[in-house]
Amino acid sequence: MQVPSAITLAGAISSRLAAICGTRSPLRCAPALLVAIALPVTASAQHVHGEARLIVGVEGRTGQAELRATGEDLFGFEHAARTAEERTKQTQIFTRLRTEGAKLLRFDPSLGCQVAAKNVRIDESGDHGEVVASYTINCRVAPQGKPLRFGISSAFPGIDRVSVQLVSDTAQTGATISRDRGQVVP
Ligand SMILES: [Zn+2]
Numbered sequence: 001m002q003v004p005s006a007i008t009l010a011g012a013i014s015s016r017l018a019a020i021c022g023t024r025s026p027l028r029c030a031p032a033l034l035v036a037i038a039l040p041v042t043a044s045a046q047h048v049h050g051e052a053r054l055i056v057g058v059e060g061r062t063g064q065a066e067l068r069a070t071g072e073d074l075f076g077f078e079h080a081a082r083t084a085e086e087r088t089k090q091t092q093i094f095t096r097l098r099t100e101g102a103k104l105l106r107f108d109p110s111l112g113c114q115v116a117a118k119n120v121r122i123d124e125s126g127d128h129g130e131v132v133a134s135y136t137i138n139c140r141v142a143p144q145g146k147p148l149r150f151g152i153s154s155a156f157p158g159i160d161r162v163s164v165q166l167v168s169d170t171a172q173t174g175a176t177i178s179r180d181r182g183q184v185v186p
């Protein structure tokens with residue numbers, strides 16, 4: 001299996017932005033950001049156990065995020081839930097993904113950001129089952145220039161690291177966050 005690099009993901013986002021923005025600078029093409037984030041950027045070849053991928057787009061005081069993690073890392077299996085125990089486990093994890101967005105993406109509390117789940121689903125298109133959780137971000141104060149931290153590994157210990165790509169109207173950046181250590185700045 002090919003291990004994805006942050007550069008591959010950043011490249012995918014950049015080329016998508018270029019396609020949408022045309023000759024305008026991607027950072028001056030803010031409406032395209034949310035479109036770029038809304039489309040699935042990942043392919044099954046990028047599925048790596050222990051590693052989740054997070055794409056964040058921020059424009060002004062609002063944004064979107066998409067977290068992709070393997071079923072294995074989240075609830076210990078990737079086949080369709082068969083037993084009552086498996087269904088219960090899966091339901092619990094889905095509920096937490098829906099309700100704990102603000103714990104996973106930790107904006108500075110002074111910004112008053114809400115991270116609300118838009119959709120949590122299973123993507124079976126690859127060889128492995130992946131869970132895709134989409135979030136809408138709404139802040140009282142624009143988060144540009146303020147560090148965004150994470151609580152993904154502490155919420156879901158099976159996720160060792162998160163490959164983060166962030167695009168805002170002022171920044172385009174990425175980082176590999178290991179056990180929630182590190183930050184990105186929109
Ligand atoms: Zn897998």
